[in-house]
Amino acid sequence: MTTPEPTSASNITEQNKALFNRWFGRVWNSGEYAIAHEVISPRMRVHGAGGQPVEQGPDGLVGLISTWRDAFPDGRMDSTLLIAEGDLVAALLTWRGTHQAEFYGAPASGQSVVCTSIGIDRIENGIIVDGWGELDMVGMMQQMGVMPKVGPGASAHEQSAEWGSPTEVRPGEGRGDEKAVAQAFVEAFNAGNLTPVLAEDYREFNPALGARDADEANEIVAELRAAMPDLQYRHDPGLLIAEGDLVAVHGVLIGTYNGAGLWGSKPNGQYVAWTQSEILRIRDGKVAERWSCPDVLSLYQGAGVLPTAGGTS
Structure with missing residues (x-):
């Protein structure tokens, strides 16, 4: 009987990236909510999230995602960049969609919106146990016309709310510092x-x-x-x-x-x-x-x- 070789650090980070992509691609973009119960810990907590109330565990995440998908039926979450180290994965993300139904009390505006965000997940043994999310909620609400256009942000000044060029970012060679x-x-x-x-x-x-x-x-x-x-x-x-x-x-x-x-x-x-x-x-x-x-x-x-x-x- 052969002993399985230990999983290398690079293999673990690639597995974690694959899990992150599956989670975002199939749950956020395809509405396959059952996957949340496969990859989200019952004790997972979301930190940040632009002030949105998110309950603990997979049901909390499904509630959050369904709120967005219901309000923006054509919405899509795209990843510009994914990096990983150890049990952590970080991503540059962009949500694009048309505001066609009520969203946190804001009636449908018919506006096309862009919302940039950065997500960080901690993954242990193939399960997401913690998440940190920051997003430009103000900019998106300004695009929808439900918040005044104040502050220095791009949306307040009728500028593009996209991350900007390049649209795909990849890690280059580092030197350790x-x-x-x-x-x-x-x-x-x-x-x-x-x-x-x-x-x-x-x-x-x-x-x-x-x-x-x-x-x-x-x-x-x-x-x-x-x-x-x-x-x-x-x-x-x-x-x-x-x-x-x-x-x-x-x-x-x-x-x-x-x-x-x-x-x-x-x-x-x-x-x-x-x-x-x-x-x-x-x-x-x-x-x-x-x-x-x-x-x-x-x-x-x-x-x-x-x-x-x-x-x-």
């Missing part, structure tokens, strides 16, 4: 100046906050720090995911809104917190490209840029 450079990026953010860690030809893909290059990225950082002088970006070291020259980062930004006004709102002295996921491409020890998806709904509501669910700003 990707996580260290990602941590240096977070430190530069907290210092208020991204320039030292950015490549000369840096590009940003950030529909939620509208930044496209180094100058615009630094402008957003400056505006946020002027509004919240104690602002800190606290990344989760356990959710750094590196493959080749790409690294995914997830964390929370927290600050007190007691500085300058922010995007039409006035300082309210409130503690503001929002989560953020991003994927960085590292080249020669610098960040060359950044795909970023902050939870701007929490940011805008906390700062009074948009009213809260109860109607007060």
Whole structure:
């Protein structure tokens, strides 16, 4: 009797990618909800999700997905990029569809929408046990005409809400310093100046906050720090995911809104917190490209840029 060879780390990551693709392709896009009970742990929790209420386990995920599929019957979720390390998978995602039925209280608008997102799943023994999701919910609601067009985001300024070119992203060859450079990026953010860690030809893909290059990225950082002088970006070291020259980062930004006004709102002295996921491409020890998806709904509501669910700003 032969002893089976141990599964290599590369085989595990490829298996996890295949499971992720099956989950998104057949459940989100084909409505095969039974698959959720095959691949989702009963104890799975979704973190983030743009403020959407999601119950624990497969039934919670089916409820979330059916809400989207019912409101956008022609909707499709596409993956631009998938990277994996260990038991973690991160993806750049885009939802496209036509708003044809009620969606979280918003009546059908007939509008075609684009919603970018970044998803991170933890997979153990072929089962998804945790998920983190950030999406440009504000931008999509602005496209539907149910939220005012405020803030610097692409949708507020009638610009494309897509991730942008290229439409397919692949990992390149890394040199082993990707996580260290990602941590240096977070430190530069907290210092208020991204320039030292950015490549000369840096590009940003950030529909939620509208930044496209180094100058615009630094402008957003400056505006946020002027509004919240104690602002800190606290990344989760356990959710750094590196493959080749790409690294995914997830964390929370927290600050007190007691500085300058922010995007039409006035300082309210409130503690503001929002989560953020991003994927960085590292080249020669610098960040060359950044795909970023902050939870701007929490940011805008906390700062009074948009009213809260109860109607007060």
